[in-house]
Amino acid sequence: MFENISPLTADPILGLMAEFRNDKREKKIDLGVGVYRDDHGNTPIMRAVKEAEKQKLTIESTKSYIGPNGSERYNELIQNMTLGSNHVVIKDRRIATIQTPGGCGALKIGAELIKKVKGNSTVWVSSPTWANHIPLLGGAGLKINDYHYYCPVTKRINKSKMFETLEKASDGDIILVHGCCHNPSGVDLDEEDWKNLTELLARKNLLPFIDLAYQGLGDGLEEDVTGIRKLLSIIPEALVACSYSKNFGLYRERTGGLHVILSSADITNAVSGQLGSIARGIYSMPPAHGAFLVEQILDDGCLKSIWTGELNEMRGRISNLRMKLATELSEATNLDFNFIMNQKGMFSFLGISKEQIDILKNKHAIYMVDSSRINVAGLNSNNLDFFVQGVKAVV
Ligand SMILES: Cc1ncc(COP(=O)(O)O)c(C=O)c1O
The missing domain is CATH 3.90.1150.10 (Aspartate Aminotransferase, domain 1)
Structure with a gap:
């Protein structure tokens, strides 16, 4: 064979x-x-991680299955970390979150969800982008196009070309955006770019898929998500793939999460169920250790x-x-x-x-x-x- x-x-x-x-x-x-x-x-x-690991040894009382969507408390805490607890999306309960094996797991589950809902979707990625975006999204059967981003001459974003190519996206296409600390270029969208992007997404009915792998490593935990939070208060549907590999130093523990922002709270449970079912068909349930530590840290003022x-x-x-x-x-x-x-x-x-x-x-x-x-x-x-x-x- x-x-x-x-x-x-x-x-x-x-x-x-x-x-x-x-x-x-x-x-x-x-x-x-x-x-x-x-x-x-x-x-x-990280010291906070070491401390949380010590606590885990005494607190953890079972190794029973965690469930395909992971820990509810972890999902709640990472929603707050990404959006801020007062965000309209959280208040309206228009968000379904799944704990995933790293940011890659989140990108894969997101791609599979898109494929499930609309099989022949096209996703636009920045040129250049992180190399693994292609197998993660393309492997789920999504068609990949790219949009202009980094200009090697100016060492900045070629904004006019970027928006020009994005104008070519069709109704319902998906736009993959690096939340902050663009990999590989280090060149990020500024406040004005986020505003223009939001306007374009709304006008052309495009779905943002935000890859947030470096929150806190750009300008700060809150500063790095300002543009994203504003965008999500306007655009009704979106996906956000979060990785805690870098900002918690949990690379090998495979710790991440996917948020799906929805236009109505009525479908939150249905989408959560679909996310769990997709995970079940790939790896069944996420690893628990890293997420337990992140939960412990985000839930404890001192840590x-x-x-x-x-x-x-x-x-x-x-x-x-x-x-x-x-x-x-x-x-x-x-x-x-x-x-x-x-x-x-x-x-x-x-x-x-x-x-x-x-x-x-x-x-x-x-x-x-x-x-x-x-x-x-x-x-x-x-x-x-x-x-x-x-x-x-x-x-
Ligand atoms: C842009 C980007 N997205 C996602 C990831 C995935 O991270 P993880 O190791 O958590 O799967 C990385 C990791 O390098 C990355 O650079």
Whole structure:
């Protein structure tokens, strides 16, 4: 049965990770993998998470099944985290939420729900977008189109082209939007863009599918969702896929959630049932551990303030690194890298060629993916200068 299966070409990021591991040079930098790192190059467990884990050992009383929709309290708490507890959608009970295995699980369940409701739907993704959007959404049978987003010349969003392409979307199409900290470009929508996007979605009857994987790592927990909250107070139907991998550091615990915003509270239960049934047909029930910790943290004032403090530290570190990197690269190379300062989250395109990327890897042991996307958080006080000198040598 399986004898004719052909091997796949290696995933570029996983391939790069393996090459990096096997690199025997003493000083080397990996800016490929998308995980947060502290100044020592570690991806630590957050203190609030450690504390919640200790509490879990005493509180948890059963390992019985959790149910396909996950923990009700967790779902309620993440609704509040995304929308704010006073949001009209929550007050009107026009929201169905399911606990999912990470943001990927949320994107997959959302795609399957769309397919169930309208089989031949088209989803528009930004160009470029996070590579895994394509298999997650396309794999569910949705047709994928892309809309203009990042301009490599200005290092900003090409707004006129973005809205021009979105005008081509047809009634009922789905528009996938990165909530904040756009992966891979680091270039986010501003207040005016969210307003214009909301107007376009309403006028053309398009469905927003918001991927919120970095809440709190851009400008702040509340600031990062201001545009989304306003949009959701106007657009009657939407999906929001949330990941808690980065902002709680729970990568391997697979912790996320999907909100489906509805035009009427009358269908909330029906949609919840459909979400559960989709989950049942894929993995049955979500893993409990990570969600238990998030629930514990968001529900406890003391743990929550420890966690927000740590999240603020992470965000501050990234933003300081962005300032330093932009200044030092610009000074060392006499080129303008100041765009790095204005971008958000962990990623930016350095804007160098594949040839230069190869030299950086082979000659300087500096690893990044072929698009020149770098994980800024992979830099630290021990390797920043080494990185700047490497880039100086190749540009
Ligand atoms: C834009 C984007 N969406 C979703 C995810 C999914 O995250 P998770 O690991 O929680 O599935 C990621 C993770 O890198 C991401 O960058």
